[in-house]
Amino acid sequence: MGLAKNFHGHTVELLGEAVITGRYAVGASLPPEPMLCEELGVSRTVVREAVKSLAAKGLIITGPKLGTRVLPSDQWNWFDPDVITWQARAGLTPEFLRDLQDLRRVVEPAAVRLAAERATQADIDEIEAAYAGMKQAVEHGGDYVTFDLRFHNGLLRAAGNRMLTQMSKALGALLRTSFEISTSRKDGPKLSLPLHRAVLDAVIAHDPEGAERAVIRLIDGARKDIEEVLGSRRRLPRLSRPPLQLKAA
Structure with a gap:
């Protein structure tokens, strides 16, 4: 459980910093799940949970027709x-x-x-x-x-x-x-x-x-x-x- 939590936290941090530094531009889609899994060395479950966390922080939006897109900084949760x-x-x-x-x-x-x-x-x-x-x-x-x-x-x-x-x-x-x-x-x-x-x-x-x-x-x-x-x-x-x-x- 502790290890899974560490993988999750580390993945959220890597993706969060990538969004904030502009590696993924505003309005751009995050790479597909398989690519993120390979790049970060984690399972699909960990990637999905990390994406949910970033959505809760206002960094990205996810939806069936939208995919996973980066939101502008004025929509980020600056109290997080x-x-x-x-x-x-x-x-x-x-x-x-x-x-x-x-x-x-x-x-x-x-x-x-x-x-x-x-x-x-x-x-x-x-x-x-x-x-x-x-x-x-x-x-x-x-x-x-x-x-x-x-x-x-x-x-x-x-x-x-x-x-x-x-x-x-x-x-x-x-x-x-x-x-x-x-x-x-x-x-x-x-x-x-x-x-x-x-x-x-x-x-x-x-x-x-x-x-x-x-x-x-x-x-x-x-x-x-x-x-x-x-x-x-x-x-x-x-x-x-x-x-x-x-x-x-």
């Missing part, structure tokens, strides 16, 4: 963590990053307002622990990005909304793109640390307006970092690699 991960591996695009910033600007301020109203002590302890990890990485070196993700996911969970908690799975993959860029900028993490502290302090104080203002400052700073990187035409980070490690101060 696999779709985001495959796009990030294929290469971050300016459109992808700007969509991310717009999404953060819409979702996070509202979520943080709710977190300031509803956060339990357990929620606050989790966000405090994430902040402590970020501070440790800035002062002594280490993995800042993972703790930054934990901080923001903690805020989404503290909003006490099941849909926002579910969204954090997809947002996590998206947010990492932003954090990788900010972390690569000189003193980026050091400068953003007090902004994170301001968000956390407002949540602890159960101050929704203060929390919203503080997270907007944080998001707008990240947007500026990303626009500067896009404007400079510097290479964008690849998310298939482990997070960037900070050096000790």
Whole structure:
């Protein structure tokens, strides 16, 4: 059972990445089943299940008269963590990053307002622990990005909304793109640390307006970092690699 699951997962990944990288053009048909079986070294059952998975993610459409055709990217499920991960591996695009910033600007301020109203002590302890990890990485070196993700996911969970908690799975993959860029900028993490502290302090104080203002400052700073990187035409980070490690101060 475990091996069959691995074959399935690997096949979905190979076909998903092939669609996202444009190996199969929009509107084009995927190769026939026997050809895919031979190319991927798997059975027809595995190929069929993989095709079903890709259809569920909005990458392709299947039907008796249609065959199996690639859909345009605006129909892909961008809240599916696999779709985001495959796009990030294929290469971050300016459109992808700007969509991310717009999404953060819409979702996070509202979520943080709710977190300031509803956060339990357990929620606050989790966000405090994430902040402590970020501070440790800035002062002594280490993995800042993972703790930054934990901080923001903690805020989404503290909003006490099941849909926002579910969204954090997809947002996590998206947010990492932003954090990788900010972390690569000189003193980026050091400068953003007090902004994170301001968000956390407002949540602890159960101050929704203060929390919203503080997270907007944080998001707008990240947007500026990303626009500067896009404007400079510097290479964008690849998310298939482990997070960037900070050096000790």
